[in-house]
Amino acid sequence: MNEKISICPNFYTRLETTSLLVHKVIDSVKQNKIKKRNLIWFELTGCSGNIISLLDGANPDFKSLATQMVNFIYDNSLMAAEGEDAMEKLFSVIDDDYILAVEGAVSTKNNGLYNIIGRWRGQPVTAYDAIKKFGEKAAYVIAVGTCASDGGISAARPNPAQCVGIQSLLNKKVIKLPGCPCHPDWFMGTLAYIMLFGEPELDSRQRPIMLYSTLIHDICPRRKYFDSGIFASKLGEKTCMFKIGCRGPVTRVDCPVRKWNEGVNWPIEDDSPCIGCAMFGFPDKMEPFISYDTT
């Protein structure tokens, strides 16, 4: 678990919120109080790093998700079926109840042909088509990661594939979980909340307030260096990295307390600046990531 740093104890309560929610869902499913929901996971125009990050989750882990919380219907990286048979499984639930999780932006160039996710009944299905078809009918749509949320690196200048975040293609509200990648707890907590209570309270950028309400800068363990004007001039230093490019002052997410990979570390503790990967406008508006021009 995280080394306790002296900030508001409320934070640690919040840190445990996601795992409490997930366990409540698992118990409720066991006791037949709530039903397992169907889950579809799309890896669209991106790097598939969010499904890998989900596999890194331990709070609880992927097995609990796939066997105790949901009926996991479709995911390109993990499903045993392949080809049209895989697509049949996907389309078999389109008129049923399902929650749609999407990672990756959507390429809009050439009618979406820059990203074909498979063939169904002989015809190619584009990412664009898939999000239109399945997004409108889903009970809830969760944008997992920065690309699905706001375009992210897939939409970086000059945006050769004309990528957009999924909200701009849908007429229903998308719950956004930006981060490159999305932390497994952010997804699991949000999914569990939806299964128990419906849509969580969202901020003006459609992010769950329970996860995205705090500025990194406000709870950064190196804040005292910023306040005293002690700044690092290169990577590897233990002081405030604001002058070499840290985007903590504009990035809202709970990395300083939740940390990554079972809480072992996070970028600032690794003596490198936050690059604002969970922020709207990443990467173009967050660059340069590293700058030695500290004047």
Place this chain on the structure above:
Amino acid sequence: MKRVKISPVTRISGFMEIDAIIGNNTVTDAKTEGLLFRGFEKMLEGRSPFDAVYFTQRICGICSAAHSMASTLALEDAFGIIPSQQGRYLRDIIHGCEFLQNHIRHFYQYTAPDFIKLPEGNTLFETNHNDFRLPKQKNDLIVQHYFDSLVYSRNAHEMLAVLGGKAPHNHGVFIGGITSQATQEKILQLRSLLQNIREFICNKMIPDAYTIAEYYEEYFRIGRGYGNLLSFGCFNEYEKLGTLYVNPLAYSGGKIVELNPAEITENIYSSWYIANEDTYTPYQTIPEPDMDKIDAYSWVKAPRYRGLPYEVGPLARMWLCGEYRNGISTMDRTLARVLEAAKIADIILTLLNNVIPGISVQKEYEVPENAKGAGLIDTTRGALGHWMKIENSVISLYQIITPSAWNLSTRSEDNLPGPGEKALIGTIIQNTDSPVEIGRIIRSFDPCVSCATHVYTNGSLIKTMKVVP
């Protein structure tokens, strides 16, 4: 004659279609096509060279550290910086952790479902074939390890994050070595995680791979390809430790030769691009896309060494370093991968034994006004190259040739299929309604199509394709 299209090929990273012709139960022709395009090479133009380390990682979420390694090496080459040995040890440990994460996930989550029956009652685990041969007891043991493995691949990422801040998309690998330092506490943490991962690999994963090999014995004779193997080298040429794994080498026609990077080219004859020449070297301009090009069928280009297709990856490395010489086939690739996982664990341990805690390797770096540099290194899936030109202190050209571009390469003018295609052609298909052999062969290459189709595209509609209404 029957035409089979498998799309999507699941349990790989990214989107891929296989278009195969089957006659007399034999694959007579096969094409591998990548179906995802973003355009990283074009995006990188005009950006700060330092940012390439973090930026290029986003090409691929399963092998992001690989790109941070190649990008950092390209920067060091361009800047004329020779990293300290301590710096190399630390970042090579990060790189090794990525191998472990990948190999464990690839074997259990991606490969095993081709050969073992996963629990019923879960849509995700349902298959469309019935060629499952293991006795129930052995099958169920591997199923148990399928779920157990989640812990160990996760722990490998945890190790990566101890030194690299987070995973995927680490913050650690950088010019000089890594951003942070190793402390005694971190070294102990890494040792303890590594010990458990190594035990899992040796006691569960390797025996499981041999169990599968025993029941699917004909896969030692399926999916050979050309038998041309290539490596850029990795965990090699340390000042004190020498080479712990493999140096840059190539194997063709039964002979191993030293690799000369100047003889690497790319070809776009069958890919949707045009340029003055169909064959060019990595520092030359990136060709323009042309989706109307006749006979082109893939966005993946065709990397060549001395004009020939080469296979890259764990089997190539294990063969070139002399530790695995059983054969070149679908099953040999799988065995080489799990055996390599154990070897990587031992290499990480050796590096950890040589790490001195508390050494910072970071300096203030200055971007040269004009420079160029290449970062060539073997990563999990094989040989990865980043070539970078800097003009007016920003990136003016960035060329990436990935392992999956080697393995899934298209044909050049000589009509030689890429290694993956070559491995499919000639395969006997038992049941043409369910050609399970095709997926098994292609997955043995551990393809990563997110990586392979990172390229800049600007073309028009593909003429022959219709979108589902």
